[in-house]
Amino acid sequence: MVLVIYALLSWMPGGYESGIGRLLAKICEPFLNLFRKLPLSFGPVDFSIMIAILALNFGGRIIYQLLWNLAVRLLY
Known part of the structure; x- marks a missing residue:
């Protein structure tokens, strides 16, 4: 979801310069x-x-x- 929001910010003027945009840029x-x-x-x-x-x-x-297969093997 974070990547989708980051991509949608490109449609907003100044979206990447906002506080949320800078935070998402550091993450993404x-x-x-x-x-x-x-x-x-x-x-x-x-x-x-x-x-x-x-x-x-x-x-x-x-x-x-992988986790599902591991859980199945541990239970049976």
Whole structure:
């Protein structure tokens, strides 16, 4: 959700300069910089935030599945 809010701030004039924008930048930018090294910009559109959200979703699902499998093995 934090990345989505950070992305929506780009639609607001001065959104990144607000207090919330600066706080979210400190949280999101280190993670987003991993994806900004990849060629994900097509013209003025940068898809790095979308790929970062997908990567977090995928990583979360993997961790959930690993923990679920571990819990099942411990219970049975």
